[in-house]
Amino acid sequence: MKGAEIVIDALKKEGVNTVFGYPGGVMIPIFDVLYSTPEIRFLLTRHEQGAVHAADGYARSTGKVGVCMVTSGPGATNTITGIATAKMDSIPLVILSGQVHTNSIGTDAFQETDMVGLTRSICKHNYLIKDVNDLAKTIKEAFYIARSGRPGPVSIDLPVNVLNSKVKNYVYPENIHLPGYKPVIQGNPMQIEKLARAIERAKKPLLYTGGGIISSGATEVLHGLLDKTQIPIVVTLMGLGSIPYDHPCFLGMPGMHGTIAANKALTECDLLIAVGVRFDDRVTGPLHTFAQQATIAHIDIDAAEIGKNVKTHLPIVGDAAHVLTELTERVKPRLKDAWNDRTEYWKEKFPTRYEQKDQGTVIPQYVIDALNQVIDPEAIVVTDVGQHQMWTALYHHFRKPRHFLSSGGLGTMGFGLPAAMGAALGNPDKQVVCITGDGGLQMNIQELATCAINRFPVKIIVINNAYLGMVRQWQDLFWNKKYSQVCLKRGPDCPQECRGLDEHCPPDYIPDFVKVAEANSVKGLRAAKPGEVLPTLKKGLQHTGPVLMEFLVSREENVYPMVSAGKPLTDILTGEE
Numbered sequence: 001m002k003g004a005e006i007v008i009d010a011l012k013k014e015g016v017n018t019v020f021g022y023p024g025g026v027m028i029p030i031f032d033v034l035y036s037t038p039e040i041r042f043l044l045t046r047h048e049q050g051a052v053h054a055a056d057g058y059a060r061s062t063g064k065v066g067v068c069m070v071t072s073g074p075g076a077t078n079t080i081t082g083i084a085t086a087k088m089d090s091i092p093l094v095i096l097s098g099q100v101h102t103n104s105i106g107t108d109a110f111q112e113t114d115m116v117g118l119t120r121s122i123c124k125h126n127y128l129i130k131d132v133n134d135l136a137k138t139i140k141e142a143f144y145i146a147r148s149g150r151p152g153p154v155s156i157d158l159p160v161n162v163l164n165s166k167v168k169n170y171v172y173p174e175n176i177h178l179p180g181y182k183p184v185i186q187g188n189p190m191q192i193e194k195l196a197r198a199i200e201r202a203k204k205p206l207l208y209t210g211g212g213i214i215s216s217g218a219t220e221v222l223h224g225l226l227d228k229t230q231i232p233i234v235v236t237l238m239g240l241g242s243i244p245y246d247h248p249c250f251l252g253m254p255g256m257h258g259t260i261a262a263n264k265a266l267t268e269c270d271l272l273i274a275v276g277v278r279f280d281d282r283v284t285g286p287l288h289t290f291a292q293q294a295t296i297a298h299i300d301i302d303a304a305e306i307g308k309n310v311k312t313h314l315p316i317v318g319d320a321a322h323v324l325t326e327l328t329e330r331v332k333p334r335l336k337d338a339w340n341d342r343t344e345y346w347k348e349k350f351p352t353r354y355e356q357k358d359q360g361t362v363i364p365q366y367v368i369d370a371l372n373q374v375i376d377p378e379a380i381v382v383t384d385v386g387q388h389q390m391w392t393a394l395y396h397h398f399r400k401p402r403h404f405l406s407s408g409g410l411g412t413m414g415f416g417l418p419a420a421m422g423a424a425l426g427n428p429d430k431q432v433v434c435i436t437g438d439g440g441l442q443m444n445i446q447e448l449a450t451c452a453i454n455r456f457p458v459k460i461i462v463i464n465n466a467y468l469g470m471v472r473q474w475q476d477l478f479w480n481k482k483y484s485q486v487c488l489k490r491g492p493d494c495p496q497e498c499r500g501l502d503e504h505c506p507p508d509y510i511p512d513f514v515k516v517a518e519a520n521s522v523k524g525l526r527a528a529k530p531g532e533v534l535p536t537l538k539k540g541l542q543h544t545g546p547v548l549m550e551f552l553v554s555r556e557e558n559v560y561p562m563v564s565a566g567k568p569l570t571d572i573l574t575g576e577e
């Protein structure tokens with residue numbers, strides 16, 4: 001059997017029926033086999049970055065490993081941002097890239113790049129296969145490593161001669177032998193017992209949970225723990241959806257754009273039970289100010305996370321679902337008490353809010369909030385990165401895990417549209433809504449064509465403020481309103497120094513998103529007045545094919561609440577100062 005055939009057979013054996021990618025010279029042997037492999041659907045994107053984000057969106061929404069296949073050189077380097085995005089958010093991917101002939105490696109051969117070197121620090125593991133006899137075993141390992149323990153992307157570089165070489169007796173291996181890699185699943189029972197006792201003693205316990213809950217499939221167990229203990233909970237961007245937005249214990253997202261209730265609770269709690277989180281700086285602020293009064297328990301499948309950023313008093317290495325199941329069994333029921341009253345008071349006293357007037361400009365928050373009235377409750381919501389992402393995190397009504405996809409750790413603009421496309425492919429029965437900024441959409445706008453030609457009915461909501469809004473917000477609040485290179489209307493007639501809107505501002509936005517949509521056979525709609533928002537959303541969501549709904553919003557709206565970078569979580573700007 002030829003190397004290229006082994007790759008395709010291995011994918012089938014791993015249960016892969018969908019691959020995202022883009023072809024090129026050295027990968028033709030594999031594409032040649034794919035040509036007559038109807039069991040595998042290949043999604044030809046319009047850019048390799050689109051392919052890797054689409055594989056990522058597929059993986060996040062289905063829980064399966066996303067597979068991406070690209071050629072050597074520029075094909076491989078175009079996946080780098082997507083691989084780093086997946087690594088930061090612990091998303092299982094296998095990236096198969098082509099490579100030049102093993103004899104040419106190191107000679108600057110045509111389209112040669114050192115993929116192993118390039119991906120070393122941004123993937124969970126990587127391989128360069130030099131011998132066709134290692135191919136099957138390596139692919140088996142790669143899938144196992146990608147999906148087990150703390151999931152992550154694994155890169156496999158495939159020299160063209162390996163793909164063209166033959167193996168005499170090919171068998172796909174059944175077992176994995178990786179003595180150096182044994183993820184711990186069950187937590188230490190003594191430690192779990194200690195945590196159960198600590199919860200009984202605590203006066204102000206708080207759960208702080210993240211993406212680890214979703215990747216371990218621990219949502220139901222978590223709900224069970226909440227039912228038994230009523231412990232207030234804050235959920236990071238990556239964990240949104242693991243608790244329904246209206247759950248009585250849910251205080252919202254913590255951190256820089258977190259709710260006031262969540263940040264106050266983090267500051268005051270005396271026992272912090274962190275599960276599947278990594279104490280990201282966007283959540284904690286300066287570490288010496290974070291949860292100062294708390295005993296910190298940290299449950300994580302990745303031992304390297306324990307104590308990485310904060311001193312942990314009660315470490316438990318293990319899978320969140322297993323550890324929380326055992327914790328729920330061991331902990332005594334806890335009734336709501338004065339601490340619950342206090343956190344609920346904060347929730348009521350400091351809701352996130354906006355004001356939409358009947359006339360005048362559309363407020364971006366209103367668009368995202370109004371979507372709650374018309375969206376299918378089972379819909380998958382995907383965002384890009386920026387202000388619209390934070391408003392979605394604050395205003396969207398999250399209901400289920402794997403139904404909110406967003407680039408958290410890397411904050412990758414351009415993620416939204418291709419990730420939504422991957423989610424649509426993986427979930428043909430679900431409504432998929434992509435909320436994006438006018439900046440981020442343009443980073444992978446070429447994928448509109450992929451959506452249209454494949455009939456992916458993605459509903460795209462463009463919050464068009466004609467600014468790179470989140471950067472403008474920082475310049476507004478912390479850089480004396482010097483709007484340097486954030487205006488997407490800026491042209492040669494604009495003054496050198498700009499502090500916002502004035503008579504020089506060109507009237508038209510380029511490109512015309514509605515026309516771009518229509519040129520790609522995607523339905524285009526636009527709303528510019530408050531009264532047009534709901535009808536446009538309704539019309540767009542009812543349309544059967546892909547739709548782009550552009551909302552022209554007030555340009556200088558800021559995301560609040562906000563804790564300034566480098567400030568403690570107590571230092572909250574509300575926008576009403």
Ligand SMILES: Cc1ncc(C[n+]2csc(CCOP(=O)(O)OP(=O)(O)O)c2C)c(N)n1
Nearest residue numbers: 386387388411413437438439440468469470
């Ligand atoms: C690839 C990439 N480049 C730059 C940034 C820095 N950045 C973060 S948010 C942002 C602005 C995003 O603007 P837009 O897409 O219009 O969304 P908005 O913030 O206006 O909602 C920028 C430039 C980034 N996160 N990713």
